[in-house]
Amino acid sequence: MIYLDNAATSWPKPQGVVEEMRRVMTNLAGNPGRGSNRAAVGTAHLVYIVREQIAGFFNSGAPQRVIFTNNTTHAINQALFGILQPGDHVITTSLEHNAVVRPLKALTELGVSVTEIPVVPGEKFPFAEFKASFQKSTKLVVTLQASNVSGNLLPIHKIGELAREKGVLYLVDAAQTAGIYPIDVKKMAIDLLAFPGHKGLLGPQGTGGLIIGPNITLCPLIYGGTGSLSESDRQPDFLPDALESGTLNVVGISGLGMGLKYIRKYGIDNIRMREQEKCQQLIDGLQTVPEVRIYGGTNASEKAPIVAFNIGGHDSMIISYLLDKEFGVISRAGLHCAPRAHTVLGTIDQGLVRLSPSHFTTEIEIEQAIEAVRNVAKELVDR
Ligand SMILES: Cc1ncc(COP(=O)(O)O)c(C=O)c1O
CATH class of the missing domain: 3.90.1150.10 (Aspartate Aminotransferase, domain 1)
Structure with missing residues (x-):
């Protein structure tokens, strides 16, 4: 077999990723945050180390503002449903994946309005049209960094700067670029970054994440057990617990951590x-x-x-x-x-x-x- 579908999910994975996942499955018991026994603490430590690695990789600062998700779609949904309220306006492009298109469609049915900038792959980004599309109610700009259909890149740096000038948040879908193009969320004026663990970052399927910039509060997509504040029937309001209910994919996260190490070493x-x-x-x-x-x-x-x-x-x-x-x-x-x-x-x-x-x-x-x-x-x- 000649596997040429790495844009869907990368294969093969580096040997170190496979070995680390086997090591964790074989040797590490425990559920992170669930109790203070040594097994729970051991896995919590592992998850924290990978959170730190991701924050370093994307230069995002505080590790607790890295949220683990199942994939990019989950991260995008968390960002969109976590921010947008009826009456808000969003700007996006015609290149987006259904991971953006479908939640936005569902949100329009709840009273959010959307402007879609027509972008032709390989042609210049229509900045005049983009600038003209901002409204008083614009809360968010969401674009991918590279088209998963043709590979063409969007000038996300400039889009981010313009959004920031207007006081509007910028969510980037890095499904086709994380681990392939360097991404510095601070330098690139990215407020929210959704990324897969299973494509360019060389981790396993079932991994991904969302980076949340400082001073941004998202409503949770999922409510439930976090291992913290168990006495309260309210969701914790601190990160990452606020947005990470339920048992994490510790084995997958360990593989993602090894994928990141591999990328750092290989370059x-x-x-x-x-x-x-x-x-x-x-x-x-x-x-x-x-x-x-x-x-x-x-x-x-x-x-x-x-x-x-x-x-x-x-x-x-x-x-x-x-x-x-x-x-x-x-x-x-x-x-x-x-x-x-x-x-x-x-x-x-x-x-x-x-x-x-x-x-x-x-x-x-x-x-x-x-x-x-x-x-x-x-x-x-x-x-
Ligand atoms: C541009 C883009 N966005 C989002 C996704 C969804 O990614 P995931 O499968 O990790 O949810 C993909 C998947 O190929 C994609 O190419």
């Missing part, structure tokens, strides 16, 4: 450069297949490590199916949970085939993937 720039090299190799190779059309630009160094393409007018699902069945190449087809991005790209009916290598992907695997696309193109044209 985030080295990881990104290797991935972009593989994307460029893919783009250059795919451009030699006459029926192939590439979306979102052909300069891999300007994008997250994603290559999106189609073969003529063929259904992307069929292309992806043939790549897997006949050549063992794993891609992702369809709309990638981001239908609006496809509307802008004109691919809403056909979808796109997405290839997303990791830094573990070899040149030979990329060569084989290109040949597989060439063969599938021939097969589809000959049909």
